[in-house]
Amino acid sequence: xxxxxxxxxxxxxxxxxxxxxxxxxxxxxxxxxxxxxxxxxxxxxxxxxxxxxxxxxxxxxxxxxxxxxxxxxxxxxxxxxxxxxxxxxxxxxxxxxxxxxxxxxxxxxxxxxxxxxxxxxxxxxxxxxxxxxxxxxxxxxxxxxxxxxxxxxxxxxxxxxxxxxxxxxxxxxxxxxxxxxxxxxxxxxxxxxxxxxxxxxxxxxxxxxxxxxxxxxxxxxxxxxxxxxxxxxxxxxxxxxxxxxxxxxxxxxxxxxxxxxxxxxxxxxxxxxxxxxxxxxxxxxxxxxxxxxxxxxxxxxxxxxxxxxxxxxxxxxxxxxxxxxxxxxx
Ligand code: ADE
Ligand code: ZN
Numbered sequence: 001x002x003x004x005x006x007x008x009x010x011x012x013x014x015x016x017x018x019x020x021x022x023x024x025x026x027x028x029x030x031x032x033x034x035x036x037x038x039x040x041x042x043x044x045x046x047x048x049x050x051x052x053x054x055x056x057x058x059x060x061x062x063x064x065x066x067x068x069x070x071x072x073x074x075x076x077x078x079x080x081x082x083x084x085x086x087x088x089x090x091x092x093x094x095x096x097x098x099x100x101x102x103x104x105x106x107x108x109x110x111x112x113x114x115x116x117x118x119x120x121x122x123x124x125x126x127x128x129x130x131x132x133x134x135x136x137x138x139x140x141x142x143x144x145x146x147x148x149x150x151x152x153x154x155x156x157x158x159x160x161x162x163x164x165x166x167x168x169x170x171x172x173x174x175x176x177x178x179x180x181x182x183x184x185x186x187x188x189x190x191x192x193x194x195x196x197x198x199x200x201x202x203x204x205x206x207x208x209x210x211x212x213x214x215x216x217x218x219x220x221x222x223x224x225x226x227x228x229x230x231x232x233x234x235x236x237x238x239x240x241x242x243x244x245x246x247x248x249x250x251x252x253x254x255x256x257x258x259x260x261x262x263x264x265x266x267x268x269x270x271x272x273x274x275x276x277x278x279x280x281x282x283x284x285x286x287x288x289x290x291x292x293x294x295x296x297x298x299x300x301x302x303x304x305x306x307x308x309x310x311x312x313x314x315x316x317x318x319x320x321x322x323x324x325x326x327x328x329x330x
Contacts, residue, residue: 007235012269067108075116155183233306
């Protein structure tokens with residue numbers, strides 16, 4: 001099925017094998033002997049325990065070519081799964097706080113996007129995320145650095161540790177981002193403390209275009225109504241839900257669809273989540289949430305509809321999806 005991916009963190013696509021290559025290239029020591037041993041060390045039980053392991057990986061990303069290789073490898077994988085278009089998160093603060101220039105990061109990622117489009121035909125854009133445990137001033141500084149690269153960044157988002165870091169903390173930063181023409185999204189991870197307040201703030205104080213995860217909307221009819229009125233799309237990540245809240249199950253996907261909310265399925269941090277890229281996430285959701293082929297088609301349609309692209313580009317993707325659906329008899 002032709003697909004759009006709207007929720008993938010580029011730093012979360014750093015496969016163990018590539019980590020070893022980059023570590024050797026940059027003279028960085030890793031506390032593992034093999035890629036399999038590294039994978040075995042990827043054990044988490046909630047968002048903070050996941051984030052600790054995830055942030056360890058960044059230390060091998062140093063030169064522009066490292067960011068290029070990371071992004072190109074993801075786009076290659078995505079193209080192999082018939083992703084026609086991807087919006088990819090990156091966290092500049094993960095790198096600038098280690099002394100790596102914003103310019104180094106964005107140049108590597110942008111060159112990879114350009115080459116992947118030319119060589120593989122996959123289109124992509126970047127969404128810059130603020131790390132929510134850092135200060136609003138730090139986020140504003142990143143936003144101001146990004147203004148020189150406006151052409152390369154379509155939107156801004158909010159990720160990382162949600163505890164005590166509500167969206168409202170960043171209201172001024174998001175307001176400025178909107179003024180500068182960026183599209184807006186924010187993570188509201190599953191079952192976080194004060195999740196309903198966070199979803200409400202994302203919708204009202206920030207005025208997001210989308211919410212990343214956000215399944216707890218289901219528990220508050222007022223929030224459901226607000227999300228419907230505002231035409232919000234939720235970028236769900238089936239396997240990531242298992243990581244953040246083991247054993248909680250995939251039923252929310254079915255329930256959100258049945259409530260008429262706009263939902264898409266995505267991969268989040270596939271290299272840290274047992275290699276669940278978008279196709280594996282679709283398969284997981286299909287079996288665990290009882291999705292039909294029509295559900296899967298409608299979520300792919302939702303993703304192309306919610307993508308931050310021009311009407312003419314969207315039209316091309318919708319034609320490809322329609323052609324696929326007809327050939328498939330749906
Ligand atoms: N950064 C990378 N993946 C994330 C997630 N699922 N939630 C919050 N921050 C993240
Ligand atoms: Zn995410």
